[in-house]
Structures are given as C-alpha cells and as structure tokens.
Amino acid sequence: MHHFAEKASGRRNFLSLLLKTAGALLSVPGISLAVSNAHRYRDYTVQDIIDIVLEEIPGAPFKETVDTLKSGSAGQQVTGIVTTMFPTVSVIAETARRRANFIIAHEPTFYNHLDDPQWVANNQVVQQKQALLQRHGIAVWRFHDYWHTHRPDGIGYGVLKKAGWEQYYQPGERMLQMPPAALKDIVAHLQRSLGIAHVRVIGDPAQQCARIVLVPGAAGGKMQVSMVEQAHPDVLIVGEVHEWETAEYIRDARAMGAKTALVVLGHAVSEEPGMEWLVDWLQPKVPGLTVAHIPSGDPFTWH
Amino acid sequence: MHHFAEKASGRRNFLSLLLKTAGALLSVPGISLAVSNAHRYRDYTVQDIIDIVLEEIPGAPFKETVDTLKSGSAGQQVTGIVTTMFPTVSVIAETARRRANFIIAHEPTFYNHLDDPQWVANNQVVQQKQALLQRHGIAVWRFHDYWHTHRPDGIGYGVLKKAGWEQYYQPGERMLQMPPAALKDIVAHLQRSLGIAHVRVIGDPAQQCARIVLVPGAAGGKMQVSMVEQAHPDVLIVGEVHEWETAEYIRDARAMGAKTALVVLGHAVSEEPGMEWLVDWLQPKVPGLTVAHIPSGDPFTWH
Numbered sequence: 001m002h003h004f005a006e007k008a009s010g011r012r013n014f015l016s017l018l019l020k021t022a023g024a025l026l027s028v029p030g031i032s033l034a035v036s037n038a039h040r041y042r043d044y045t046v047q048d049i050i051d052i053v054l055e056e057i058p059g060a061p062f063k064e065t066v067d068t069l070k071s072g073s074a075g076q077q078v079t080g081i082v083t084t085m086f087p088t089v090s091v092i093a094e095t096a097r098r099r100a101n102f103i104i105a106h107e108p109t110f111y112n113h114l115d116d117p118q119w120v121a122n123n124q125v126v127q128q129k130q131a132l133l134q135r136h137g138i139a140v141w142r143f144h145d146y147w148h149t150h151r152p153d154g155i156g157y158g159v160l161k162k163a164g165w166e167q168y169y170q171p172g173e174r175m176l177q178m179p180p181a182a183l184k185d186i187v188a189h190l191q192r193s194l195g196i197a198h199v200r201v202i203g204d205p206a207q208q209c210a211r212i213v214l215v216p217g218a219a220g221g222k223m224q225v226s227m228v229e230q231a232h233p234d235v236l237i238v239g240e241v242h243e244w245e246t247a248e249y250i251r252d253a254r255a256m257g258a259k260t261a262l263v264v265l266g267h268a269v270s271e272e273p274g275m276e277w278l279v280d281w282l283q284p285k286v287p288g289l290t291v292a293h294i295p296s297g298d299p300f301t302w303h
Numbered sequence: 304m305h306h307f308a309e310k311a312s313g314r315r316n317f318l319s320l321l322l323k324t325a326g327a328l329l330s331v332p333g334i335s336l337a338v339s340n341a342h343r344y345r346d347y348t349v350q351d352i353i354d355i356v357l358e359e360i361p362g363a364p365f366k367e368t369v370d371t372l373k374s375g376s377a378g379q380q381v382t383g384i385v386t387t388m389f390p391t392v393s394v395i396a397e398t399a400r401r402r403a404n405f406i407i408a409h410e411p412t413f414y415n416h417l418d419d420p421q422w423v424a425n426n427q428v429v430q431q432k433q434a435l436l437q438r439h440g441i442a443v444w445r446f447h448d449y450w451h452t453h454r455p456d457g458i459g460y461g462v463l464k465k466a467g468w469e470q471y472y473q474p475g476e477r478m479l480q481m482p483p484a485a486l487k488d489i490v491a492h493l494q495r496s497l498g499i500a501h502v503r504v505i506g507d508p509a510q511q512c513a514r515i516v517l518v519p520g521a522a523g524g525k526m527q528v529s530m531v532e533q534a535h536p537d538v539l540i541v542g543e544v545h546e547w548e549t550a551e552y553i554r555d556a557r558a559m560g561a562k563t564a565l566v567v568l569g570h571a572v573s574e575e576p577g578m579e580w581l582v583d584w585l586q587p588k589v590p591g592l593t594v595a596h597i598p599s600g601d602p603f604t605w606h
Contacts, residue, residue: 191606225422
C-alpha cells in the first residue's frame with residue numbers, strides 16, 4: 001500500500017523553468033555559468049525549500065519551534081526530497097540509495113521531542129545515526145509544528161484524504177459528522193484504507209458511531225480527554241495514548257454510561273498519510289526536484 | 304488466571320488477636336465497649352494500615368510523593384482491603400459488592416499522575432467517579448513510590464514471582480541472567496505466565512536472549528533508553544513506551560547492528576502481579592482483615 005510517489009519525475013516544463021531559473025540566477029554571482037546551464041532545473045538549497053514551505057504556513061517563521069535542522073546545513077544543494085514520519089535508519093538508507101539528500105520528517109530524529117542528543121548522555125545510537133547522516137550528506141528538517149499549523153492541518157487532512165473522509169471535513173471543526181456506522185466497521189475501514197495491521201480499541205464493536213473526533217499522533221492525555229469532555233464524540237481516534245490517562249479515562253467513562261469509544265491506531269501509521277500528502281502539496285512548488293514519500297511504518301510486530 | 308485471593312478469610316486466631324486487641328485498646332477511650340468486643344478482630348483505620356505498610360518502606364514517609372489518599376479519610380474504619388493497579392469503576396463496584404472499603408492502587412484514580420481533579424477543568428467523569436467513591440464510602444490510597452522503594456521493588460518482585468523468574472533476581476541488579484532462550488519463547492512464556500493476551504515486540508523472534516532487563520510500567524523513555532545504553536541487554540521488557548522515544552530508539556539501534564529487542568506488555572497487565580503480591584505481603588500484617596486482589600486488567604481489545 002505504501003508506494004514511492006514519483007508523480008513529478010518525467011515532467012519537464014522547460015520554458016517555465018528557464019524563465020524562473022534565469023530570473024533567480026541573474027542576481028547572483030556565477031551568472032555566466034548559470035545561464036549557460038539554464039536548461040537545467042533550478043538548484044535549490046535546503047533553506048530555499050524551507051522558505052518555499054514556510055510561505056504557506058500562517059505566522060511562520062515561529063520564534064519557538066521544534067522544526068529545526070537536525071543534520072546537514074541550510075546551504076547544501078538538494079538532490080531530492082524524501083518525506084516521512086520518522087527518519088529511521090532504514091529511511092535514511094533508502095534516501096541515500098535514491099541519491100536524495102533532504103529528509104523532511106514529522107517526528108524526532110534522536111528519540112526525544114527536542115532532539116537533544118544529550119537527552120541520554122553519550123548515547124551511542126545517537127552518535128552512530130549522526131555519523132550515518134553525515135556519511136551520506138543527508139539533511140533532516142523536522143516539519144511538525146508548521147505542518148499542523150497549515151490550514152487544513154497537513155497531517156489531519158492527509159489522513160482524512162487517505163481514509164476517503166475528506167467530504168466530512170468542516171474547516172475549523174474538530175468533529176466529523178458521518179453516516180452512522182458500527183464501531184467495528186469504522187475500525188475495519190481505517191485498517192484497510194490506511195494500511196494498518198493492528199489497532200487497540202476500547203468500546204462496543206456494535207455501537208453506532210456518527211460523530212467522530214480524529215486526532216492522529218500523540219496529542220497528550222490532557223488534550224485528548226479535554227476533547228472528549230467538550231464534544232462527547234461517539235468515538236475518539238488517536239495515534240498514541242498514555243495508558244494511565246486517556247485509556248483509563250475512556251474505560252471509566254464508559255463504565256459509568258458514557259458512549260465515547262477509543263481507537264488507538266499507533267503513532268507512526270496514524271500520521272504517515274499526512275507526510276504522504278506533503279508530496280502532492282510540495283511537488284508543484286519545487287519543479288525539477290523529485291519529492292517522494294518513504295513510510296517509516298509500524299515499528300512493532302504484534303503477538 | 305486472575306483469582307480473588309482470599310487466603311486470610313476463615314483464619315481465626317482468637318488468642319493472639321485477643322491479646323493484641325486488648326493491648327491496643329487499653330490506651331483509648333471507649334475501653335469498656337472495646338474490651339466487651341475483644342473477641343472481634345482489631346479495628347483498623349485507613350491510617351493504621353498506611354502506618355503498618357510504611358514501617359517496611361526505607362525512608363518513609365516521603366516528603367514528596369504521589370502516594371496520598373485520593374478519596375475517603377485517614378480516620379475511617381477499614382472493612383476490607385482491595386489491591387489493584389487502577390482503581391477503575393469496575394474495581395470500585397466489585398470492592399463495594401464485597402463490602403470492602405479501602406482500595407490500595409498502584410496507579411492514579413483521576414487519569415493524571417498527580418491526581419489533580421482539575422487537570423482537565425470541570426471533568427465530568429472525575430466528578431462522577433468522586434461521587435461513586437463517596438456513595439460507597441471507599442477510601443483510595445495510591446501505593447506507587449513506596450512500593451517501588453521497598454526492597455525488593457514490590458512490583459518488580461511480584462512480576463518475577465508470577466513469571467517464575469525469582470531465581471534470577473540478584474539484589475541491586477537490574478539485569479536478569481537466564482538460560483538462553485529464543486525471544487519468541489520468552490514472549491510466549493510471559494504471555495502465558497502473566498496471563499497477557501497481546502503484546503508488541505521489536506526484535507527477531509529467533510534471537511537467543513539470556514540477559515534480560517525487566518521494567519514493568521511506564522518508566523519513561525529516558526530511563527528505558529539509559530538502561531539499554533548502559534547494560535545492552537538482549538531484551539528490554541517494559542509495560543508502556545512513548546513510541547517516539549524507546550520504540551524508535553530500539554528500531555534504529557537494531558538497524559545499525561545492536562541486538563537489544565523490546566517487548567511491550569501493556570501498562571496495567573505488566574505491573575498487576577506486583578499488586579497481587581501485595582496481598583501475600585500485607586495480609587499477615589493485618590490479621591482479621593481480608594486483603595484481596597482485584598485485577599484492573601487490560602483496558603483494550605486488540606484488532
């Protein structure tokens with residue numbers, strides 16, 4: 001189900017590129033060389049790509065954000081862009097194999113939200129991964145806060161699109177109003193459409209659900225519980241929970257008569273469609289570069 | 304597999320009780336009534352039970368701890384004690400049915416670590432649960448920090464005991480040195496012995512494991528990752544992870560050649576045996592009271 005989106009490769013609109021490239025390069029040194037290569041695609045640096053993206057994000061750039069470069073440099077020339085959830089070692093290896101060198105990842109590179117390499121002191125795995133990225137000359141930029149700030153939320157919309165639920169999206173509304181369906185059918189639909197092998201559920205498989213709150217990723221117990229308290233949906237669908245927070249809250253609420261069910265999809269697989277949609281969103285903005293999605297996938301096997 | 308441990312019921316050692324009771328009651332008002340009822344078991348308040356427990360905990364009482372009363376009062380007479388992981392609505396109902404009124408729970412009552420009822424403002428489920436506890440006159444005491452401080456760690460030892468692994472426990476050592484076994488056989492043994500229907504694993508099912516670090520519950524990514532960095536066990540067995548921390552760390556480490564596998568048992572079921580063992584530990588200290596374990600169980604169904 002996860003395919004390498006190569007929609008842009010093969011498209012060569014020489015005329016528009018020629019104009020854009022010439023315009024961009026006339027103002028920089030090395031112009032004679034640049035013009036002689038004007039039939040080539042424009043060269044983008046990592047910073048160029050970031051700037052192109054941020055133009056579309058309300059309020060960007062943010063003063064405080066985790067969306068920083070985790071490896072590589074802003075000035076390096078981009079040979080190809082890969083989008084993914086987690087820039088895993090496998091994703092890095094596949095990126096290098098494709099001769100791409102810029103990974104846009106939704107989640108951390110070094111196993112903690114701030115990507116502090118000293119979160120665990122002298123972490124050998126962090127050091128090995130830094131060396132691997134450097135060996136391949138790969139830049140990694142986190143695209144978390146900004147993508148969630150895009151309207152519509154890039155992750156949320158990507159998931160809705162992949163699930164075939166875009167028509168239920170109302171701008172500014174968290175709640176999806178859908179034709180009633182049994183919880184078990186909603187779960188089966190999500191597993192099939194998003195390609196998720198296993199999920200965890202709290203709820204009656206037969207209960208009818210029409211009012212759905214979908215919050216991929218790990219939004220935290222306080223936000224998840226608040227949304228249920230405010231909206232009382234028939235089902236809350238999330239990526240990851242703290243079991244002692246949201247899961248126990250839902251279990252108790254149901255035991256005292258509340259209806260809200262909980263579906264836990266898994267963190268990586270719950271948000272991956274948002275990074276897949278990023279390809280469609282970004283590709284037209286960077287003609288000549290290939291933007292591809294490599295899913296990082298569910299880290300677990302289930303027994 | 305989860306049975307109601309009623310080991311104490313039916314044991315009536317009148318003579319020793321008579322002596323103890325008389326001794327305790329001679330110093331308090333109402334002595335004539337007390338002595339006339341000296342054939343009854345000693346009456347314990349909630350505070351009496353807490354004091355009896357804390358006598359065995361190094362450094363207790365702690366200045367800062369989450370182990371506080373979540374409902375009821377220190378002065379109320381105890382009619383029976385229930386131990387559990389999460390004091391769920393079901394556990395509360397079963398406690399009331401048994402006419403017990405003191406729940407000793409390892410984890411929060413109100414869905415956040417500090418049991419702040421205003422963690423989510425005006426939380427209706429919290430208010431309903433408070434009313435339920437009050438209606439049944441049930442006191443809930445959290446027994447988390449203290450039980451982990453007991454030597455051996457009450458949770459860890461209870462799990463080892465139930466898994467039949469006590470012989471591998473070395474005081475002061477986190478690492479269990481065991482006869483080598485395939486990861487898949489270790490997983491199957493844990494599922495069978497601890498009664499866990501489903502687990503999530505990262506690792507090669509066939510890999511041999513002899514050096515095991517077992518950390519039930521949700522110790523947090525920093526601690527979990529630190530333990531792997533320090534000890535490089537063949538397998539780390541935990542209750543709950545942040546997927547973006549420990550799970551991704553293990554996935555990457557393995558992709559770069561490290562051996563450590565990860566088994567995620569689920570939070571409640573991973574620590575429940577420690578609250579079951581609390582029955583054996585506490586019952587002899589409170590003669591005449593029934594101490595029983597009611598498992599809170601896995602909140603999820605798995606699909």
